[in-house]
Amino acid sequence: MKTAIVKYNAGNIQSVAFALERLCREGVITDDPKQIENADKVIFPGVGEASSAMRFLEEKGLDRVIKNLRQPVLGICLGLQLMCEFSEENHTQCLNLFPAKVKRFDTNLKIPHVGWNQVYNLRSPLFEGVEEGSFVYFVHSYFAELNQYTIAGTEYGNRFSAAIQFNNFTATQFHPERSGKNGERILKNFLDL
Template identity: 60%
Template sequence: MSVVIVDYNAGNVQSVTYALERLGVSPQLSADPEVIRSADRVIFPGVGEASTAMRFLKERKLDEVIRDLKQPVFGVCLGLQLMCAHSEENNTDCLGIFNVQVKKFEPTLKVPQMGWNNLEHTTGPLFKGIEADSYVYYVHSYYAETSPYTIATTDYVNTFSAALNKDNFYALQAHPEKSGKIGERILQNFLDIK
C-alpha cells in the first residue's frame, strides 16, 4: 500500500511518519500532485497557522489536488481545520470539503487546549474497535463546529467536532501519532478503510 503525507510546510510530518512506520507502513512525503494523486492513502497533517498553510497550498495548486482526491484522505489537527470552509484564524477561506466553520475557543478555560481529552459519540470505520470515551491527545486553539459531518465530539469550553467524515475524506482534530494505542488504532483503521 502506498501512503503519501502531503508536504506543505505545516509541522509534525516526522511524528506521523514514525507512527506509520510502527504500523509497518513506509510513507512518502511529497508535494508533487502526481505522487499525491497516485497514492492508495493520503494523509494531510498539520501544525501551524491557517492562512500561511492555505497560501502555500494555493501557490502550488495543492488545494485543487486535495479537493479532487478519490482515495481515502485523512486530515489531522490543522489538516482537519483546513478541510473546512472557513477559519476564524486570520479570517481564512479553507478547502471547503466540509461545509463547517472553524472558531476560536473562548478563553473561559486555558487556550490552547493542550493534553488528553475523551472522544464521545464516535461512529464509523475510523473508530472501529475503540471504546467509548477513549482519550486522545490535543493541542489546538481553534475547533470545528459540530455538523452533519461530525463522527465524534469532544467537550472543551464547548462541544466541538473531534472528527469529521464526508465520502472519502476523514479528519481528526487530535494527534493520533501522539495518542498512544488509541491513536495507533485510529491510524490503522484509516489504512484499513476500503
C-alpha cells in the same frame, strides 16, 4: 500500497511518517501532485497557522489536488481545519470539503487546548475497537463546529468536532500519531479502509 503524506509549511509531519513506520506501513512525505494523486491513501497532517498554510497550498496548486482526490484522505489537526469551509484564524477561506466553520475557543479555560481529552458519540469505522470516552491527544486553539458529518465529539468549554467524515474525506482534530494505543488503532483503521 503507498500512503502519501502531504508536505507543506506546517509542523509535525515527520511524526506522522514515524507513526506509519511503527505500524509497518510505507509512507512518503511529498508535495509532488502526481505522487499524491497516485497514492492509495493520503494523509494531510500539520500543526501551524491557517492562512499561511492555505497560501502555501494555493501557490503549489495543492489545494486543487487535495480537493479532487478520490482515495481515502485523512486530515489531522490543522489538516482538519483546512478541510472545513472557513477559519476564523486570520479569516481564511479553506478547502470547503466539510460544511463547518472553524472558530477560536472563547472560554475562560486555558488556550491552547493541550493534552488528553475524551471522544464521544463515535460513529465511523475509523473508531472500530476504540471505546466511547477514550482519551486522545489534542493541541489546538481553534475548533471545528459540530455539523452533520461529525463522527466524534469532544468538550472543552463547548462541544466541538473531534473528527469529521464526508465521502472519502476523514479528519481528526486530535493527533492519532501521538495518542498512544488508541491513536495507533485509529491510524490502522484508516489505513485499512
